[in-house]
Amino acid sequence: MSDSGTELPWAVVREDDNGNRYRVGRYATRGEAEQIVAEFESRGHRQLYYVEQLGRAAT
Numbered sequence: 001m002s003d004s005g006t007e008l009p010w011a012v013v014r015e016d017d018n019g020n021r022y023r024v025g026r027y028a029t030r031g032e033a034e035q036i037v038a039e040f041e042s043r044g045h046r047q048l049y050y051v052e053q054l055g056r057a058a059t
Contacts, residue, residue: 009055012036015048026054 008026010033015021027033033051040049 009053011052011054012040013050013052014040015050017047024049 008028010027010030012024012027012033013021014024025033025036027036030051030053037049037051
C-alpha cells in the first residue's frame with residue numbers, strides 16, 4: 001500500500017453514541033466496504049457504521 005492510500009481508497013467508519021469516529025478498515029472497492037458495514041449491521045451492533053472515500057481532493 002502506498003502512503004497516499006490510493007490502493008485502499010474506501011474506509012469503514014464507526015461512529016459511537018458520543019460522536020467519536022474510528023476507521024475500522026480500508027478496502028480496495030466500495031462494494032467490499034459496504035459488505036463489511038452490512039456484516040456489522042446484521043450482528044446488531046449499536047454504533048453507526050458507514051463507508052467513506054479517502055484521499056479525494058476538494059475541488
